Amino acid sequence: MQSKTHQFNANVSKALSDKPLQEILGNLSQGFPKKRAQAKARLPEFDQLRQKAAEIRAHVLDNLDLYLERFETRVIENGGTVHWCGDASDARTVISDICHRVGARSVIKSKSMISEEIGINDYLEEQGIEAIETDLGEYIIQLRKEPPSHIIAPAIHLSMAQVAETFRENHPDLDKQRTLETPRALLDEARTRLRDKFLGAAVGLSGANMLVAESGSVVIVSNEGNADMTCGLPRVHIVLCSIEKVVPNLADAWSLLRVLARSATGQDQTVYTTFITGPKRPEDLDGPDEFHVVLLDNGRSKMLGGEFHDMLRCIRCGACINHCPIYSTIGGHAYGWVYPGPMGAVLSPGLLDTGTADDLPNASTLCGHCESVCPVHIPLPDLLRRWRTRQFSDKRTSLVQRFGLAVWTWLAIRPRLYHPLSSMALKLLGIIKPRLRPFADLPAPHGDSFMSQWAKQQSRPNSGDRS
Amino acid sequence: MINPNREQILKVIRRATKARGQGNPDAVRKRLTATRANIVPHRGRPDNKIMKETFIDEAQAAGAQVSCLSALGGVPVTLAGYLQQHGQNGLVRIGSDPLLSAIPWQAESFLTVQSGPATGTDQTGLNLALAGIAETGTVLMASSPQSPAMVNLLPLSHIVLLPASRLVGNYEQTIELIGDNMPRMATYITGPSRTADIEQKLLMGAHGPQRLFILLIDSL
Numbered sequence: 001m002q003s004k005t006h007q008f009n010a011n012v013s014k015a016l017s018d019k020p021l022q023e024i025l026g027n028l029s030q031g032f033p034k035k036r037a038q039a040k041a042r043l044p045e046f047d048q049l050r051q052k053a054a055e056i057r058a059h060v061l062d063n064l065d066l067y068l069e070r071f072e073t074r075v076i077e078n079g080g081t082v083h084w085c086g087d088a089s090d091a092r093t094v095i096s097d098i099c100h101r102v103g104a105r106s107v108i109k110s111k112s113m114i115s116e117e118i119g120i121n122d123y124l125e126e127q128g129i130e131a132i133e134t135d136l137g138e139y140i141i142q143l144r145k146e147p148p149s150h151i152i153a154p155a156i157h158l159s160m161a162q163v164a165e166t167f168r169e170n171h172p173d174l175d176k177q178r179t180l181e182t183p184r185a186l187l188d189e190a191r192t193r194l195r196d197k198f199l200g201a202a203v204g205l206s207g208a209n210m211l212v213a214e215s216g217s218v219v220i221v222s223n224e225g226n227a228d229m230t231c232g233l234p235r236v237h238i239v240l241c242s243i244e245k246v247v248p249n250l251a252d253a254w255s256l257l258r259v260l261a262r263s264a265t266g267q268d269q270t271v272y273t274t275f276i277t278g279p280k281r282p283e284d285l286d287g288p289d290e291f292h293v294v295l296l297d298n299g300r301s302k303m304l305g306g307e308f309h310d311m312l313r314c315i316r317c318g319a320c321i322n323h324c325p326i327y328s329t330i331g332g333h334a335y336g337w338v339y340p341g342p343m344g345a346v347l348s349p350g351l352l353d354t355g356t357a358d359d360l361p362n363a364s365t366l367c368g369h370c371e372s373v374c375p376v377h378i379p380l381p382d383l384l385r386r387w388r389t390r391q392f393s394d395k396r397t398s399l400v401q402r403f404g405l406a407v408w409t410w411l412a413i414r415p416r417l418y419h420p421l422s423s424m425a426l427k428l429l430g431i432i433k434p435r436l437r438p439f440a441d442l443p444a445p446h447g448d449s450f451m452s453q454w455a456k457q458q459s460r461p462n463s464g465d466r467s
Numbered sequence: 468m469i470n471p472n473r474e475q476i477l478k479v480i481r482r483a484t485k486a487r488g489q490g491n492p493d494a495v496r497k498r499l500t501a502t503r504a505n506i507v508p509h510r511g512r513p514d515n516k517i518m519k520e521t522f523i524d525e526a527q528a529a530g531a532q533v534s535c536l537s538a539l540g541g542v543p544v545t546l547a548g549y550l551q552q553h554g555q556n557g558l559v560r561i562g563s564d565p566l567l568s569a570i571p572w573q574a575e576s577f578l579t580v581q582s583g584p585a586t587g588t589d590q591t592g593l594n595l596a597l598a599g600i601a602e603t604g605t606v607l608m609a610s611s612p613q614s615p616a617m618v619n620l621l622p623l624s625h626i627v628l629l630p631a632s633r634l635v636g637n638y639e640q641t642i643e644l645i646g647d648n649m650p651r652m653a654t655y656i657t658g659p660s661r662t663a664d665i666e667q668k669l670l671m672g673a674h675g676p677q678r679l680f681i682l683l684i685d686s687l
Contacts, residue, residue, distance in 0.1 A: 024666075031667040045508040052505050059498075062489035065480045070499060084473035136673060137664035153664060160666050183665040191674060198674075199587045214499050215649050225620050225660040225675020232616050232652060243476065248495070249502040254638040258508070265663070268529070269603040272675065273655040281651055283612035285584040297476045305483030 001119045001147055003352050004336035008359035011334040018331075021157055025328050028156070032322040035266025036373070046262065053259045054377040056252045057313035060244070061304065067213040067246045068295070074216025078278030080291035088118035091296045095120060095205065095238055098292060099129050102236050104202035110220070110227035111135035112207025113151050113316065114242055114296060116338045117351070120205070131205075132197045134226040136190055143170045149332030151339065152264050152318040157331050160186065194226075204230035204288070208241035209315070210256065211293070214249035217277045218293065221260065221270035228272050237279070237288040242296050244312040250275075256315060259375035263317040299351040307386050311346050313376040318343075320370035320380055326363055335360060342370035342380045349387055355396055361387035423449050504639035511602035511637030518601050518634050519683070526604030529658030530671060531679040538686045539566075543575035546593075546626060549680055551577070555590045555624060562594040562614040566687070567628065585617040592622035592676075596629040597653075598644055599683070602637045605657040606681060609650035616652045625659070625676035630687030 004011065015021060040046045060067055072082045085091040099107060107124060109115065109131060121131040121142070133142040137155035141148055143166050148154030155163070164180040167189055180186055206227055210219040218239050220227045231237050247253050253275075261270045280287030303312055321327050321341030332340035337357070339347050345360035361384045370380040391397050392405075411418045426449055447453065484490040513521040523533045534545055550557060557577040561567050572580050585592055594614050598607040606627050610616040619625055635641060638655070645653065660675030671677050 027667070031663075043508055043510070045506060048506055049508070056505075059494075062484065062487070063491060063495050065477050065484060066490070066492060066495045068477070068480075070495075084470050084476055086472045086475060090472060134674065135664070136662045140664070153667070155664055156667070158665075163665055183668045183670055186665055187662060187670050187673065191672070194674065195587055214502060217649065217653075223660065224662050224673030226673065228616070228620050228652075228654060229674055232620065243480075248498040250642045251502050251504050251639055252498075254642075255505040257638070267657075268525070269605060269655070269657040271529075271656065271658050271660055273605075273657075275649070275653040277649045277651055277653075279651070281612075284610065284651065285612060285615040286617045287610065287651055295476075297472075297479075301476055301479040301483070304480060305487050 001116050001338055003348075003356060005348055005352060005357035005360060006336070008334065008336060008363065011336055012330050012363075015330045015334045020159055020162070021331055024157060024159060025331055028322070028328045032265060032318070036263060036319060036322070037266075039262040039266040039268060042268070043262065046259070049255065049259050050375050050377065053256050053315070053375050054313065056247060056255060057315070057376045060247055061309065061312050064244065064246070064304065067248060068243060070213040071211050071216055071246050074213070075278070075291075075293055078216050078291075080216070080278050080293060083292060083294045085294055085296045085298075087298050088296075091118050091240065091294050091298070092120055092123045094294055095240070096124060096127055096129070098236060098238060099124065099203050100127070102202055102290075104129060104236070106130040106132060106197065106201045107203040107205050108132050108134055108198055108201040108230050108234065109138070109204075110206045110222060110230040111138050111154065112205070112240055113148070113338050114207055115205065115240055116148060117298065118240075118296070120240070132194070132201070134194050134198065134230060135222070135224060136187065139190055139194065140166060143167075147333065147338070149340065150318060150321060151316055157333065198229050198233050201234050203236045203238060204234040205238045205240060206230045208239050208245060209260070210253050211241060211246040212250055212253050212275070213246055215275075215277055217250075217275040219253055219257075219273070219275055221257070221273045223265070223267075223271045225272055228274050231274070231276055232287055235288055236290040236292070237276075238292045238294060239276075240294045240296065242298065242300055244300050260315055260317050263319040263373065263375040303350050307390070308346060308350050308383055310378050311343070311350065311383060313378055314343055314347070315376060316343075317375055319373040319375065323369045323373050325365060325367060325369070330363075342384065343378075346380060346383045346387070358391055358396055361391075419449070419451055423452060502642065504637075507637050507639060508602065513601050513636050518636065519631060521601040522599050522604055522634055523683070524604070525601065526658070526681055529604050530661070531604060531658050531681055533681045533683055535683045535685060539570050539684060540574070542570045542628070542682060543572055543578055545682065547575045547577040550591060550624070553624065553678065558590060559626070560585050560589045560592045560618050560622060562618055564595045564613040566595055567593070584615050585621040587621055589618075589622040591624045591626060592618035593626040593628065594618050596627050596633065598641045599629045599634045599681070600636070600638055600641065600655070601634060603657050605638075605655050607641050608654045608656060609645070610652035610654075611650060616654065619654060619656065620675050622676055623672065624678045624680060625656075627656075627679065627681045629681055629683050631683055631685045632687060
């Protein structure tokens with residue numbers, strides 16, 4: 001998928017003036033964050049489990065080569081094939097070669113952010129192979145030719161009316177008078193539509209939530225059941241997965257699964273949690289004849305051991321996105337690429353060309369909510385800060401910003417000058433602020449600075465005794 | 468054949484691992500041979516007395532319906548009633564496990580059972596569960612020639628036969644149960660298929676079954 005991260009400011013302006021989008025974003029906190037809090041409250045061991053999940057992911061990253069080799073060995077023993085791909089182009093070639101070899105005219109897909117990362121749909125379409133998204137949200141945005149706006153709920157930015165309009169435009173063969181005024185009617189139409197596609201496709205392309213080194217299994221979770229059908233109905237199943245997703249054993253997988261759904265949607269468990277181990281076996285009545293795992297690096301190995309190493313612990317639950325005040329103000333499309341929110345603001349600059357995603361780590365209040373809900377304790381605010389530091393030391397920040405910071409630094413280390421000047425500035429802002437257009441939305445500074453208030457309180461008798 | 472991508476990726480990983488002083492083959496070997504449960508929540512370790520109750524409560528909370536039957540003989544009448552209640556026909560796609568064949572299907576003339584792989588138009592699919600997990604009211608369906616995986620996914624109603632003796636507390640116990648016989652597809656199902664992709668409104672029956680009906684057999 002083409003990155004538009006470099007147009008961040010324009011994307012944000014567009015999102016802020018998009019009234020329907022703003023209305024939807026206003027309701028976000030009533031959904032996932034609330035449900036996550038309820039799920040957490042129901043499981044007293046939740047924080048202990050998060051700690052364990054973080055340990056497992058960290059241990060994997062410390063021994064990644066060993067676990068990948070073991071996973072590969074097991075997949076081969078199970079009758080599958082492993083394809084190692086360095087970048088997006090390698091992966092696209094491997095996948096399209098398989099499709100051509102088996103004469104596939106269509107490929108059914110279950111939701112996979114990494115497939116968005118490599119832009120596989122457009123690539124297959126160019127070669128005359130239809131790629132069909134089957135996750136309801138993904139299906140809707142594919143019809144609208146839009147990128148996902150959320151990693152677990154790709155069409156979260158759309159209203160029911162917009163979906164109905166999309167279906168009317170894209171299903172012209174159906175009765176024009178039909179009513180599409182309920183989510184149920186829309187879902188039923190998509191289900192019927194996609195059922196035939198499921199049964200007719202020669203290749204199923206899925207992502208993976210985890211790879212289990214111990215057994216060579218691929219773990220895929222879905223609520224709709226579309227992932228299981230993508231893996232089980234076509235003659236060929238291709239799993240596309242990035243290299244860091246491997247976990248040691250089945251018990252470790254379950255430790256992660258206990259925090260994944262709770263963090264993502266607030267469910268105790270995803271409806272379908274499936275461990276796939278190799279292709280169809282002799283005597284089996286269903287299942288694919290071929291089982292391929294495409295292991296994609298695409299920049300991950302270079303992050304290993306570097307400043308952003310901890311980001312590779314991510315299990316893509318989306319909790320940081322759901323709790324981010326910036327995301328809930330600008331939505332996912334403003335981020336301009338596959339991964340929005342805090343995790344995207346850390347990951348995208350590491351995976352995209354240097355300098356093209358510089359705005360993302362700066363679009364954060366560093367409030368820390370993301371880190372507090374992360375099931376694998378990724379220090380997201382700290383990582384965002386590291387990108388900012390790097391931009392500054394690489395001289396990629398604007399001259400105004402550099403000059404401003406230099407002036408501020410000079411003042412900040414001279415407290416005798418800094419305090420009177422900042423007090424003056426506060427008073428001045430209080431006077432001119434309402435008249436200055438771009439600042440009119442900011443709360444007016446009132447009262448004294450913290451330091452002067454503190455000094456006053458200290459000089460009072462009985463200071464500190466507030467009982 | 469040496470794959471240059473493979474060697475290159477592993478080389479970069481090894482270099483980074485070495486630079487950080489990490490990489491512990493012994494720890495890895497141990498972790499791969501002696502799988503041990505990490506943290507199992509209290510809810511996943513119910514007393515035998517409340518195992519069944521916990522399972523039923525959790526399965527219902529996830530949107531499944533559970534019926535307790537004393538023996539297999541009660542299956543046909545219960546199932547027929549269920550299908551009629553939901554306005555479905557009596558055609559049932561079933562797996563071919565001997566336990567399923569032992570059900571006296573002819574006792575209920577409304578039902579016609581048929582084994583074989585599921586088709587896209589099957590309204591009802593019935594399979595035998597390998598385990599029921601009390602922790603989250605989850606059933607484990609393991610694919611095999613006797614238990615085709617798509618029977619659990621394609622129909623509108625998914626019926627699961629679960630012998631009470633197959634109830635366990637937590638997921639980790641199913642790892643022991645499976646042992647070295649990892650099925651091709653081990654699907655842990657918690658409630659019926661659903662989506663909330665349109666305006667975050669929860670709807671059952673996305674691509675998979677709209678209903679999950681668990682028949683818990685006490686005598687088995």
